[in-house]
Amino acid sequence: VTTLKLYVVGGTHATDRALHGLEALRRELGDDASVEVIDLRERPEIAERERILATPLLVRLEPPPVRRVAGDLSDPQRVAWTLGFRRGPS
């Protein structure tokens, strides 16, 4: 099972693009993925606890190790590689 968390701050254009990218990832992973979106404006204590500076921030919690991608996820290949979902020619 893959656990992903996407941290955003409000509905910026970067947030919209990141949500779009997350949706594509979810489709790819199918039922194996648990995905949560957290708006840090509503949960500022989480921003501090997780020491989040750059958003949007996608974190893969499971399987370990923890992986982090900051940005609007506009480079799917880079995102897939970082999160360990290899794509394209293998």
Add this chain to the structure above:
Amino acid sequence: VSEIARLSPGVEGLDIVTNGGLPRERLTLVAGTAGSGKTVLAVQFLADGVAKGEPGVFVTFEERPEAIRGNFASFGWKVGEWEEAGRWAFVDAAPRFDEEVTVSGDYDLTSLVVRVRHAVERIGAKRVALDSTGSLVDQFENPAVARRALFRSRPSCRRWA
């Protein structure tokens, strides 16, 4: 010409050269080379506030909070105790080199503004110190992103004050 209200952070020499201290309810940028005492002044500024019943938020982009708690104990500044008493709060934005972050596309540092505001509201802070802006800029490949975040947090600081 009306005088700007001044606030003495408790450094005698600095009061003299700044004509009475730092401008109250304003932002002051402290420039200096490494080792010139920027961090000491920032901690002094907040410690002075604690002594006067004005809680403070210390935003650290360089040293870890535990280092600051320990390093200033010899000054008689009990940062850890002040935290427990709700008179001091850290926003820990020091880089963690074991936490690699890959970048894909646009991002911004609004989360930092959210964190500072949360800390200010939590303890009712009257003073905020950021140490240092240069270290924040150095953390990101694109320094313009960091500059923009600092610039944007400026009006927020005013409002919170």
